[in-house]
Amino acid sequence: MWGGRFAEGPSALMREINASISFDKRLWRQDIAASRAHVAMLAARGIVGQADTDAIEEGLDRVADEYESGGVPEDPALEDIHMHVEHRLAELIGPAAGRLHTARSRNDQVATDFRLWVRDAIDEIDLRLEALQRTLVATAEDHVDAVMPGFTHLQVAQPVTLGHHLMAYYEMLKRDRSRFADARTRMNECPLGSAALAGTSFPLDREAVALALGFDRPTANSLDSVSDRDFALDYLMAATQCALHLSRLAEEFILWASQPFGFVALSDAFSTGSSIMPQKRNPDAAELVRGHSGRILGAMTALLVVMKGLPLAYSKDMQDDKEPVFEAHDLLNVSLAAMAGMVETSTFNIDRMRAAAAAGHSTATDLADWLVREAGLPFREAHHVTGRVVRLADERGVGLWDLPLDSLREIDGRIGAGVFDVLSLDASVKSRTSFGGTAPAAVRKRIEAARKALGMKA
Numbered sequence: 001m002w003g004g005r006f007a008e009g010p011s012a013l014m015r016e017i018n019a020s021i022s023f024d025k026r027l028w029r030q031d032i033a034a035s036r037a038h039v040a041m042l043a044a045r046g047i048v049g050q051a052d053t054d055a056i057e058e059g060l061d062r063v064a065d066e067y068e069s070g071g072v073p074e075d076p077a078l079e080d081i082h083m084h085v086e087h088r089l090a091e092l093i094g095p096a097a098g099r100l101h102t103a104r105s106r107n108d109q110v111a112t113d114f115r116l117w118v119r120d121a122i123d124e125i126d127l128r129l130e131a132l133q134r135t136l137v138a139t140a141e142d143h144v145d146a147v148m149p150g151f152t153h154l155q156v157a158q159p160v161t162l163g164h165h166l167m168a169y170y171e172m173l174k175r176d177r178s179r180f181a182d183a184r185t186r187m188n189e190c191p192l193g194s195a196a197l198a199g200t201s202f203p204l205d206r207e208a209v210a211l212a213l214g215f216d217r218p219t220a221n222s223l224d225s226v227s228d229r230d231f232a233l234d235y236l237m238a239a240t241q242c243a244l245h246l247s248r249l250a251e252e253f254i255l256w257a258s259q260p261f262g263f264v265a266l267s268d269a270f271s272t273g274s275s276i277m278p279q280k281r282n283p284d285a286a287e288l289v290r291g292h293s294g295r296i297l298g299a300m301t302a303l304l305v306v307m308k309g310l311p312l313a314y315s316k317d318m319q320d321d322k323e324p325v326f327e328a329h330d331l332l333n334v335s336l337a338a339m340a341g342m343v344e345t346s347t348f349n350i351d352r353m354r355a356a357a358a359a360g361h362s363t364a365t366d367l368a369d370w371l372v373r374e375a376g377l378p379f380r381e382a383h384h385v386t387g388r389v390v391r392l393a394d395e396r397g398v399g400l401w402d403l404p405l406d407s408l409r410e411i412d413g414r415i416g417a418g419v420f421d422v423l424s425l426d427a428s429v430k431s432r433t434s435f436g437g438t439a440p441a442a443v444r445k446r447i448e449a450a451r452k453a454l455g456m457k458a
Helices: 012-018 021-044 050-070 081-101 106-142 162-187 206-212 222-227 230-257 284-307 316-345 350-358 364-375 379-396 405-411 417-421 425-431 440-454
Strands: 147-152 155-161
Touching (some): 021 050, 021 106, 106 316, 162 230, 364 425, 425 440
Antiparallel strands (some): 147 155
């Protein structure tokens, strides 16, 4: 490749550190697609003759067939996927292959290929996200009335429903999908034709190439085109946020599956055993998803650090842009699939969740609200009165609803018999009818809206 300028070839060590074919071979489909669009445009503009164009297009088809059936060979001397494709093309069609690189550089070539790959990755992840959303919605619908404790500080706070809890993750994934969609919109510009950094003197039709590859438009500045990796960072940032959401869901299932909680039993398909303790059922799928989130966050940090001090335009540091994205994508892809499978096949212990919701005086806020609404107390005073009632219940070892009315009235004479209408778990849950609240009626409306948004059959 460098024979015209260098008298000697690179050392073995230089070849090893310089080669990227071991990982960028994943771009072969995108590289061939971009090459097809490029040579078709060169022919349309009269830059390359039709006979050579036909030979190149036929040769690219043969290379694609070989790679599809046998994989991409790895020759470190050829460095990357771009030179592998060009070298094999030359073996197949001869000198005409050299015309393919007219008016392009590996700089704009890799920028284009990588954008195409990330765009495909976003589409793949969106399908995974939608599948998990569908699973959450279906599971929530099955448990829209199942009472469970809602926590703050991991302390029992107020009763909610399992359906409401699961729908919270539907909303998180909805935001994740919007972040990936935003990233896709921003990145959908085509760098090809920017050449090494300054553009080219050939009369290109960059709009035609962009259209052929499904981009909205060509990029507007050749320096930015070859040096930009914002699209990769956008992907990693969206992936990191998504992984954090998955990690939170995984952590909850890990807690819920433990014996002190006992809220859920994971299926055999998403659990493992112990090599020494035959009674164990370990939530390894959830734990691995939780662990993967750290690696995805690390991938984002790695690329941020690679890019943070690079001057324009291209530097070889940017060869290290792909592995973090590839790793993050693989981890996120399998994490989403695992979470969907785990949620779908889990069995929830409704009685255990309900019993836990009854602990810790979870309807205390309902008593305070009743005092405000029915007895006319300012909320701060109602909060104080309720605190005294809670202390009395603790002293007697009973729930709030088990205290006799006389005892309640000794604390505050304004408490009437109607208070017992709000102190039960079901009454508390049903009363939370505000938009976005946990009342089954409100949750059913959110589930109906989600099913419509996802195109799920009623």
